[in-house]
Amino acid sequence: MYIRDLLGSNGPVFSFEFFPPKTEAGEQSLYQTIERLRALRPTFVSVTYGAGGSTRDKTLDLVRRIKHEIGIEAMAHLTCVGAGRDEIHAVLERLAAAGIENVLALRGDPPRDQAAFVRPADGFAFAAELVQFIGECGFEFCLGGACYPEGHVECRDRERGLTHLKHKVDCGLQFVITQLFFDNAAYFAFVERARARGIHVPIIAGIMPISNLGQVERFTAMCGARIPEDLRARLQEVRHDDEAVQALGVDHATAQCRDLLDRGAPGIHFYTLNQSTATRAIFERLRG
Numbered sequence: 001m002y003i004r005d006l007l008g009s010n011g012p013v014f015s016f017e018f019f020p021p022k023t024e025a026g027e028q029s030l031y032q033t034i035e036r037l038r039a040l041r042p043t044f045v046s047v048t049y050g051a052g053g054s055t056r057d058k059t060l061d062l063v064r065r066i067k068h069e070i071g072i073e074a075m076a077h078l079t080c081v082g083a084g085r086d087e088i089h090a091v092l093e094r095l096a097a098a099g100i101e102n103v104l105a106l107r108g109d110p111p112r113d114q115a116a117f118v119r120p121a122d123g124f125a126f127a128a129e130l131v132q133f134i135g136e137c138g139f140e141f142c143l144g145g146a147c148y149p150e151g152h153v154e155c156r157d158r159e160r161g162l163t164h165l166k167h168k169v170d171c172g173l174q175f176v177i178t179q180l181f182f183d184n185a186a187y188f189a190f191v192e193r194a195r196a197r198g199i200h201v202p203i204i205a206g207i208m209p210i211s212n213l214g215q216v217e218r219f220t221a222m223c224g225a226r227i228p229e230d231l232r233a234r235l236q237e238v239r240h241d242d243e244a245v246q247a248l249g250v251d252h253a254t255a256q257c258r259d260l261l262d263r264g265a266p267g268i269h270f271y272t273l274n275q276s277t278a279t280r281a282i283f284e285r286l287r288g
């Protein structure tokens with residue numbers, strides 16, 4: 001099913017994001033996670049797209065298995081990193097042949113050894129170009145994209161960021177998913193600014209339950225999201241007690257989700273990091 005048809009048809013959507021594991025053991029553990037989360041009846045799940053070769057094949061393999069063998073609607077992420085048009089076209093053909101109907105079209109981050117993103121030979125410099133290409137080739141995927149309530153790290157001018165987002169949506173996106181954020185005020189202010197700029201697609205909120213302070217500090221430094229001071233202070237107090245950090249992470253994410261849904265967010269996308277415990281705990285509380 002197309003995600004655009006699932007959005008708004010029966011209340012908010014809930015989705016879980018996974019990444020392709022590097023090892024056989026990681027893969028077994030991921031299938032167990034998916035099995036545990038399946039009981040929560042997510043609207044769809046998505047699988048990220050890595051930097052190269054074998055992990056990219058795994059993205060295709062995972063979305064195909066999740067959709068056809070496990071029976072959950074699955075979306076493939078796709079980036080412009082290190083690939084020209086022919087290679088991207090070949091991946092899109094494989095996705096279409098596997099019956100995948102939803103693609104998250106992204107530019108991707110620069111490879112670790114590069115300071116800035118460089119357009120690959122015969123490839124794309126921005127996600128908007130990828131979105132346009134997919135449409136021009138006649139593929140019939142439902143396309144989603146990324147957006148950044150607190151700004152993208154390469155474009156701290158939020159108004160310019162919105163101009164880029166408007167262009168990307170106009171190229172053919174049917175929904176967007178936000179970068180993770182911990183302060184709902186950032187999400188609602190962003191939605192308001194986006195609407196004022198004529199961006200009318202659903203804006204799904206990306207939520208990552210905190211389970212480790214060091215890890216979340218690394219993530220937020222990379223992606224430009226902010227940890228509110230009061231949350232950071234509470235995390236600092238319990239930083240040497242893993243269980244207490246996780247409990248605080250679940251409390252905070254649950255409160256975020258309740259408020260987002262009460263105030264009309266069309267859906268929540270959980271960055272699961274391939275773990276089921278926190279997401280399950282949040283769901284149980286939301287439904288309890």
Ligand SMILES: Cc1cc2nc3c(=O)[nH]c(=O)nc-3n(C[C@H](O)[C@H](O)[C@H](O)COP(=O)(O)OP(=O)(O)OC[C@H]3O[C@@H](n4cnc5c(N)ncnc54)[C@H](O)[C@@H]3O)c2cc1C
Binds near residue numbers: 048050078145
């Ligand atoms: C929900 C979600 C899922 C993700 N999944 C993955 C994944 O699976 N794999 C992965 O590698 N990464 C993933 N990412 C990270 C993403 O690839 C990075 O954030 C990347 O740096 C930007 O990708 P984008 O698609 O938003 O790029 P774009 O929309 O192309 O934007 C990139 C930058 O270019 C600027 N820009 C856009 N158009 C122009 C223009 N015409 N002129 C000048 N500047 C412009 C934007 O403002 C922004 O700063 C994900 C991010 C999110 C939010």
